[in-house]
Amino acid sequence: ARSGIADALQMLSRMYYIGEAYDEKTGKFVMDRKLSRELTAQAIEKGSILAKLKHNRNLFFGTAEIEADKTAAIAEAERESSAIFSESILWTEQLGCFYEIEGEREKAIKAYEKCIINGYYAPIYDLALMYLEDGDEGYYKTLMNTGMHLGVADCRILGMENEYRWE
Helix, strand or coil, X not given: CHXXXXXXXXXXXXXXXXXXXXXXXXCEEEECHHHHHHHHHHHHHCXXXXXXXXXXXXXXXXXXXXXXXXXXXXXHHHHHHCCCCCCHHHHHHXXXXXXXXXXXXXXXXXXXXXXXXXXXXXXXXXHHHHHHHCCCHHHHHHHHHHHHHXXXXXXXXXXXXXXXXXX
16 A cells, blocks of 8 residues: 555656646646746756756747747757766757757767767667668668667667568
8 A cells, every 4th residue: 555655646746747736626637837837947946957958848849938949949958968967968869859850960960979979879769760861771770770789769669660670
């Protein structure tokens, strides 16, 4: 029973973290955007890297509450990516994504490669897709096989869905 209570509390904590609050009248969780903004601001104040990344992603794409400012979002990701701390690799991945969306393919490739060189393998999938789009199916397959071998979830999922393509 104690485990169930702990799980429920953890779920409630997570819901509040993403801005959903329990509405006792309806018995459902509802999105409370004001609460979400407040909690994100508190998390950033307390040093949450994930909250900063989420806020910067929202700045890049824009939300109902935040006007999109791609230039500012890219500048923030570039600054954080160049810092010397372990979380900077997550900023480098976000930066690669921003560059890719903006059509800065060479910069995106360099950002994704920096992640991989530093032991963060999730961007292997994104890099593989970029090479496939460029028509380099050989390098795409090499990256996908490497990603599957290293346990990159997106590579493994696609690998299982397309077993006929892989050895």
